[in-house]
Amino acid sequence: MQGIDKRxxxxxxxxxxxxxxxxxxxxxxxxxxxxxxxxxxxELNVLYSSFMILLNELQRCARNYEQKKIVTRSILHKNLRKLNAEACRNR
Structure with a gap:
């Protein structure tokens, strides 16, 4: 994605x-x-302000996504370990 250079x-x-x-x-x-x-x-100032608002929102969404991904991955791996342990016991 092409950004707008602040400088x-x-x-x-x-x-x-x-x-x-x-x-x-x-x-x-x-x-x-x-x-x-x-x-x-x-118009440039309005567009720049809009871009900065959207960029901040995008960064917030990306952080939230990464946090949710970490939590979900942790739960998935924990449950997979439980399922694998149970499968080994039932053999």
Whole structure:
């Protein structure tokens, strides 16, 4: 699974903040592009937040799965040993 690089996202935010500062001080106004950039950055932040929420949920599910697997395997092996011991006694 391809993830989202946290450092890369932070760099994008830093570049965006530099752009906003430069744009507000500039005499050149690129309204259409500025609006598009701001909207895209907003969407990137929302997507990044959603990704982090889903990633945390996935990690929690993976931990729960591993714990459940260990418990289930332990019970299975214990019962298999009992069944094998009983089978040996009945021979």
């Amino acid at each position: 890369e996202h932070r760099r994008m935010e830093e570049v965006f903040n530099k752009y906003k500062n430069s744009y507000s001080n500039s005499v050149i106004k690129l309204e259409e592009d500025n609006i598009k950039i701001c909207q895209n950055m907003e």
